[in-house]
Amino acid sequence: MRLPIWSGVATLAVSLTLYPLFEGGAWLWGSLGVVLAVTAAGVVSSRLTLPGWAAPVLGLVALGVYLTAVYTGEKAWALLVPTKESAGALLDLLATGFADIQRFAAPVPDDPPIAMLTTAGVGLIAIVVDLFVTRLRRAALAGLPLLALFTVPAAVLPDPIGWPAFILGALGFTSLLIADGRERVGHWGRAVLVRRSRAAESGNQETADTRGLRLSGKRIGFTAIALAVVLPALLPTLEPDPLFGFGVGGSGKGKGGTISVPDPVADLKGRLKLPENTTVLSYTSSDDAPRYLRIYALDVFDGERWTMNQTKGRPENRIDQGPLPPPPGLASSTKTSRVETDIQISDDVDPLKFLPLPYPPQLVRAEGDWRADVDSLMVFSSGDLASGLQYQVVSTEPEPTADQLDASSERPEVDPRYLQLPELPTRIRELATEVVADSPTKYEAAVKLQQFFTRTGGFTYSLETQGHNTEALTDFLIQSRTGYCEQFASAMAVLARSIGIPARVAIGYTGGTKIENRWEVRTHDSHAWPELYFEGVGWLAFEPTPAGSAGQGTARVPDYSLPRPAETTPSTDDPSTSPTTGSDTPSGAPNSRDRLRELDPEGVYSGPITPVETTPLWVTIGLGVAALLILLLIPAMVRLVIRNRRVRALTWKISGPSDEVTARAEKVDRSVAAAWAELDDVLCDYGMARASSETPRALARRLTQQHEFDAEAAGAITSIASAVERLLFARDPGSITPLKKELRIVRRALAATASRGRRIRATLLPPSTLLRMRGVGERVLDGFDRLENIRLWSRAARKNA
Numbered sequence: 001m002r003l004p005i006w007s008g009v010a011t012l013a014v015s016l017t018l019y020p021l022f023e024g025g026a027w028l029w030g031s032l033g034v035v036l037a038v039t040a041a042g043v044v045s046s047r048l049t050l051p052g053w054a055a056p057v058l059g060l061v062a063l064g065v066y067l068t069a070v071y072t073g074e075k076a077w078a079l080l081v082p083t084k085e086s087a088g089a090l091l092d093l094l095a096t097g098f099a100d101i102q103r104f105a106a107p108v109p110d111d112p113p114i115a116m117l118t119t120a121g122v123g124l125i126a127i128v129v130d131l132f133v134t135r136l137r138r139a140a141l142a143g144l145p146l147l148a149l150f151t152v153p154a155a156v157l158p159d160p161i162g163w164p165a166f167i168l169g170a171l172g173f174t175s176l177l178i179a180d181g182r183e184r185v186g187h188w189g190r191a192v193l194v195r196r197s198r199a200a201e202s203g204n205q206e207t208a209d210t211r212g213l214r215l216s217g218k219r220i221g222f223t224a225i226a227l228a229v230v231l232p233a234l235l236p237t238l239e240p241d242p243l244f245g246f247g248v249g250g251s252g253k254g255k256g257g258t259i260s261v262p263d264p265v266a267d268l269k270g271r272l273k274l275p276e277n278t279t280v281l282s283y284t285s286s287d288d289a290p291r292y293l294r295i296y297a298l299d300v301f302d303g304e305r306w307t308m309n310q311t312k313g314r315p316e317n318r319i320d321q322g323p324l325p326p327p328p329g330l331a332s333s334t335k336t337s338r339v340e341t342d343i344q345i346s347d348d349v350d351p352l353k354f355l356p357l358p359y360p361p362q363l364v365r366a367e368g369d370w371r372a373d374v375d376s377l378m379v380f381s382s383g384d385l386a387s388g389l390q391y392q393v394v395s396t397e398p399e400p401t402a403d404q405l406d407a408s409s410e411r412p413e414v415d416p417r418y419l420q421l422p423e424l425p426t427r428i429r430e431l432a433t434e435v436v437a438d439s440p441t442k443y444e445a446a447v448k449l450q451q452f453f454t455r456t457g458g459f460t461y462s463l464e465t466q467g468h469n470t471e472a473l474t475d476f477l478i479q480s481r482t483g484y485c486e487q488f489a490s491a492m493a494v495l496a497r498s499i500g501i502p503a504r505v506a507i508g509y510t511g512g513t514k515i516e517n518r519w520e521v522r523t524h525d526s527h528a529w530p531e532l533y534f535e536g537v538g539w540l541a542f543e544p545t546p547a548g549s550a551g552q553g554t555a556r557v558p559d560y561s562l563p564r565p566a567e568t569t570p571s572t573d574d575p576s577t578s579p580t581t582g583s584d585t586p587s588g589a590p591n592s593r594d595r596l597r598e599l600d601p602e603g604v605y606s607g608p609i610t611p612v613e614t615t616p617l618w619v620t621i622g623l624g625v626a627a628l629l630i631l632l633l634i635p636a637m638v639r640l641v642i643r644n645r646r647v648r649a650l651t652w653k654i655s656g657p658s659d660e661v662t663a664r665a666e667k668v669d670r671s672v673a674a675a676w677a678e679l680d681d682v683l684c685d686y687g688m689a690r691a692s693s694e695t696p697r698a699l700a701r702r703l704t705q706q707h708e709f710d711a712e713a714a715g716a717i718t719s720i721a722s723a724v725e726r727l728l729f730a731r732d733p734g735s736i737t738p739l740k741k742e743l744r745i746v747r748r749a750l751a752a753t754a755s756r757g758r759r760i761r762a763t764l765l766p767p768s769t770l771l772r773m774r775g776v777g778e779r780v781l782d783g784f785d786r787l788e789n790i791r792l793w794s795r796a797a798r799k800n801a
Contacts, residue, residue, distance in 0.1 A: 311376070
């Protein structure tokens with residue numbers, strides 16, 4: 001009878017990990033109700049001893065009735081019994097819920113369709129768990145559906161799961177396993193331990209004692225959960241963003257040199273499809289021109305999606321150490337313009353550990369431990385977030401000419417990974433060759449590729465396109481030619497690599513829209529574009545995505561990527577072809593330079609730098625070891641506190657004549673009790689524990705003879721034993737003096753007979769204190785037992801069940 005209840009408890013405990021996915025609490029009350037309904041169905045199935053296959057069916061009926069009553073009761077018969085209309089309404093809610101979770105990013109609105117979808121999912125998990133535990137008697141396998149429920153927030157959210165939710169879920173599953181073990185041993189005991197004669201006379205059976213199993217199971221389970229929570233917190237940080245927000249990779253103060261990120265491509269589409277177009281950031285620049293702000297640089301294409309190599313930020317690459325590493329491939333002879341940008345991130349932006357920056361950044365000023373990846377110049381942090389951050393950027397943007405790009409090396413000195421591609425369909429490689437036919441240089445080929453997507457290829461922009469693997473890429477290039485910025489950027493990067501141009505995909509924001517004196521970047525300005533590499537110039541952004549109302553509204557085509565006629569005579573009316581000014585152009589945004597650091601003519605910071613303290617690895621390891629030692633020394637510290645309190649009780653005196661009658665007896669009792677308790681603990685620590693049946697006098701005699709005490713030690717132990725016996729048994733204990741000196745002599749004599757290892761253990765890990773701590777733990781576990789033993793029905797009813 002207990003197993004269906006514990007199955008429901010475990011399911012509900014694990015479902016609490018879903019709380020970060022929602023804005024409100026309707027999903028929680030719905031999940032609570034459905035778990036209660038399914039659990040009630042399981043209890044009824046057990047009491048009626050229904051076949052194993054019937055229990056899930058009854059659970060599904062309970063689930064259907066509950067969903068009908070809660071969400072479509074007005075269309076049901078008597079508000080409970082499903083009808084054709086209520087079933088149709090439930091299906092409509094289900095479809096709407098699926099559509100909503102595709103539209104919204106977490107935390108999603110707690111509207112009825114999403115709440116109903118969540119409630120139904122939790123109910124199905126509860127039915128499967130009950131099936132495994134109660135019907136199939138495979139409690140361990142019930143961890144699979146519970147794990148599936150647990151991994152939903154871990155897979156969706158960029159933030160780690162909170163440790164309280166993890167502990168609740170783990171306790172629920174552990175309790176389920178313990179209940180199943182007790183049930184198994186209990187049934188086994190009834191079969192083996194029955195005394196047939198008594199059973200024949202009274203009809204009673206003796207069941208196996210499962211208290212030891214229950215206690216051992218709880219010890220193992222609680223210890224494992226405690227280690228899973230505490231132990232990682234004592235280790236140095238290795239990689240951020242783990243499953244939980246603590247310990248290895250936690251979001252604490254320890255900051256490692258690497259960082260993992262959620263899928264940028266999936267996150268990009270989610271932002272583009274959000275109904276609300278909220279402000280993400282705003283900025284001003286010294287030339288008052290819009291520019292793309294890059295967050296991620298994806299350089300690996302495995303045929304399924306674009307990803308990036310693990311970012312690495314060493315301590316010397318922290319942004320407060322001076323200029324960032326030089327841009328890869330940018331020669332000193334290439335003309336550049338220095339631009340100063342002041343960026344303000346919104347307080348409401350989703351957790352972001354990368355800074356949106358114009359490329360290539362030369363100097364970044366931001367509070368926190370932000371570091372630059374040497375290869376990509378992405379700036380990231382393993383512990384700080386960009387939300388609400390204001391920072392300044394100095395970028396040195398190349399101004400290449402068409403002749404310079406034509407003259408760039410045909411064999412660029414760049415990492416070969418920027419040219420790697422998986423096995424591609426022949427049609428894609430043939431298309432790339434056809435598009436760039438008769439191109440004398442790689443630069444001319446890149447321009448033709450961009451023109452193919454924006455003008456000559458007949459492509460259209462749509463957010464409804466699904467997928468970005470090889471099949472989706474082939475469909476986009478050969479057949480549908482419809483997609484959004486991610487497909488355009490990915491396709492151009494793949495075609496560029498196939499003809500020998502190093503390429504990668506950048507994800508970030510377009511330049512946004514100017515409002516008054518600041519450029520505002522909104523959610524729908526999220527964008528992806530390709531970056532192509534040319535020796536001597538470095539990485540250059542191209543724009544294959546259509547712009548304007550028929551495409552990505554704020555996309556802009558760079559000047560250097562336009563065909564030669566457009567480059568030589570740019571239109572002043574087209575913002576996408578407006579030339580950028582150099583570093584000497586006065587700012588169009590008032591006071592935009594006032595919020596920047598002082599820079600010398602080379603763009604290097606000349607003002608004071610406030611260093612941000614970092615914790616070296618050896619210090620982190622040392623702190624972890626120190627914390628572990630403190631944890632191990634807790635028993636010794638507890639023993640020291642108890643001993644000092646007893647020693648104070650041993651020192652007493654009579655304050656005056658009026659104190660002789662009222663306080664003498666109390667002080668004597670406290671002193672003798674402290675001396676006897678301390679002697680008991682000393683004996684336990686040295687492995688000479690007193691037997692429960694051993695009298696004080698017998699103990700004194702045994703210790704004196706066994707350890708050959710000298711006269712002083714023998715007299716001291718005899719005095720303590722005599723004081724205890726007189727206080728316990730004599731009508732008038734007589735005169736008893738403080739026993740502090742006697743106890744010290746006995747302790748010294750006992751220590752002299754113990755081995756060195758025993759003395760060290762008695763000091764660092766005193767057994768008396770460990771036993772006391774064990775007793776406290778057992779009392780805590782007994783409290784759980786009392787909760788388990790609460791009976792909701794009579795003994796006779798349980799016996800009949």
